[in-house]
Amino acid sequence: MTQTYDYDLFVIGAGSGGVRAARLTALGGKRVAIAEEHRVGGTCVIRGCVPKKFMVMASDFAHQFETAEGYGWTVEASFDWPKFIHSKDVEIARLSGIYAANLGKAGVDLVHGRAVLKDAHTVEIVGKGQTITAERILVATGGRPWVPENLPGIDLAITSEEAFHLPELPKRIMIAGGGYIAVEFAGIFAGLGVETTLIYRGPNILRGFDDDVRAHLAGEIEKRGIKVILGCQHQAIEQTETGLLNRLGNGMAIETDVVMFATGRVPHVKGLGLELAGVDLTPEGAIKVDAFSKTSADNIWAIGDVTDRMNLTPVAIREAVAFHETVYRNNPVHFDYEAVATGVFSQPPVGVVGLSESEARHTCPGEVDVYVTRFRPMKYAFTGQEERVLMKLVVDATSQKVVGVHIVGPEAPEMIQLAAIAVKAGLTKAQWDATCAVHPTMAEELVTLKDKQHPGNVSAG
Structure with a gap:
């Protein structure tokens, strides 16, 4: 007897990869549902690339005004943080709405809530008493910020996700981390006039990039007024009457108004019920997949940052297309990770x-x-x-x-x-x-x- 399911495909996570896979599959005539516990659009649209790029562009005007004076312009300018945040939030809401509308147009059922696996073919929507079955399941839950949980005072710090919603622009900020998120936010806050310190435990920023790039950028961001402290990390964060005291491993103590940790992101697998469905993880905690994004469970696939292969939005989208071609069009395709810009x-x-x-x-x-x-x-x-x-x-x-x-x-x-x-x-x-x-x-x-x-x-x- 043939098993019947509520859906042909159930996608967990409505970020760029999950949305693309759901839409393509639904447009191909399959019954598809997608669950999202936050807002449709995922990390890139809601709390990543898109709002960050708006912030970069906003902060770069200060440098442009400085350059303009050299060309004969007289510039008098001020920056309104609340106005910018409001405009940014309006645009993000618009983009999220477009993503949701496109899912609907394709015939995808959108489930608002956290979906967890109960077995290889069943998901439960937490807190709603709803269970859904599917022939195939695609996990595209992305990543979440990592912070050192045992650091004294870490609860006083924020991550990049909270940085998008600060009620007011701080006068002083310390950013811990040396990757792209850390250096991007250092530039953002420095450009907006915030006294900015970047601290990183390694010998230079942007680990994994070409050494000439790393050295050159470190010098250039210091020209923009960013104080860079290398080979050092936090020992503790303490609340004071006037701010947050950053106690560092080199003996320095620097007070700031905000401390932001941009120390990497980890796959969002906690509490997904992967073990109940027979989905294995890598030693690093990502979902283990083969070249075609298939997990250790016969009917479950995973794409995007949750697999920790190449954590870029366009890559997740390409992985989604490859999944659809492989599974639903009988055209085995895997993404080529060579020479990705x-x-x-x-x-x-x-x-x-x-x-x-x-x-x-x-x-x-x-x-x-x-x-x-x-x-x-x-x-x-x-x-x-x-x-x-x-x-x-x-x-x-x-x-x-x-x-x-x-x-x-x-x-x-x-x-x-x-x-x-x-x-x-x-x-x-x-x-x-x-x-x-x-x-x-x-x-x-x-x-x-x-x-x-x-x-x-x-x-x-």
Whole structure:
């Protein structure tokens, strides 16, 4: 006898990946439901990329006003934090509504509530006494901020998620962390006039990025007024009459109004009932999946940050498409994680695709050619500002393919999107060189770099 279920597919988590998978499957004629315990849109739309980018753009105006004065403008400006937060919240609500409406148009049933697995085919909506069965289940619950729970006073700190809703702009803030979230928020608050300190336990910010990028950005954000403390971490946070006292491992004690921990994110698996459904986790606590996003349970898949493969919104969306093609269109597809571009919306921003110099030297079969330039952009040369751009090409000397592109400077994320096409296509350095430059632009440096950097040498500034 054939088992009947309430739905063909039940998706847990209505973020970018879950929504895409649900819509595609429903549009293909299947019965689909999706559950979301917060707001439709997930981390990226509600508490991540989108509101953060609004904050980055708002905070960068201070730097633009400073530059404008060098061009003859007289600028008198003030910033209204409550007004900005209200406008941001209105736009986020609009975007969330679009996501929900698109689900409805596709024929997806939206369940508001926390869904937990009871077995391999059954979910329960917590607090509603509702159970739902499905032939297949897709877990797309994303990640959540991680904080050191045993740190004295950690309950006094906030994470990036609370930073989007601060009732007022602090005068002083300390941000713990050295990843992209930490450096992005450091730029945001510094740009809005907040006295900003960034503390990180490692030797330099942006672990995992190219060393030249890390060193260059660290210098550039300090030019923006951010105090950077490296090789150090919190010992305790204490409430005082005038703020929060940050006691640090190097003996320093710094008082601020807000302490924000941006020390990484972890897969959101707690309390999902995965063990009841036979879903295994990796040693690091992510849902274990194969190349096609299938878990250890025959009818359960997982995509996005909850699998901790490559935690980027566009990747989760591509994983969703691959899941749909594989499961519902009899077209086995898995996402290719090679040469995926990423942007860090620090100030100045970073754009990266492909291998760092260190990675290339460990993975390329022969030698590696490196081309680096550092220069002051035309815009700032006119005003005398000291901000400098870094551009770096990493080339496999044997094949002459460009295997890595690294940019720190204005519009770096915009440039890296197009550079990623060339890297993904496997174009050679000669083909980059044969591309005529667009002048005068910063991007023309990418196709005019001629001098190799010798190992151990520091390129001229």
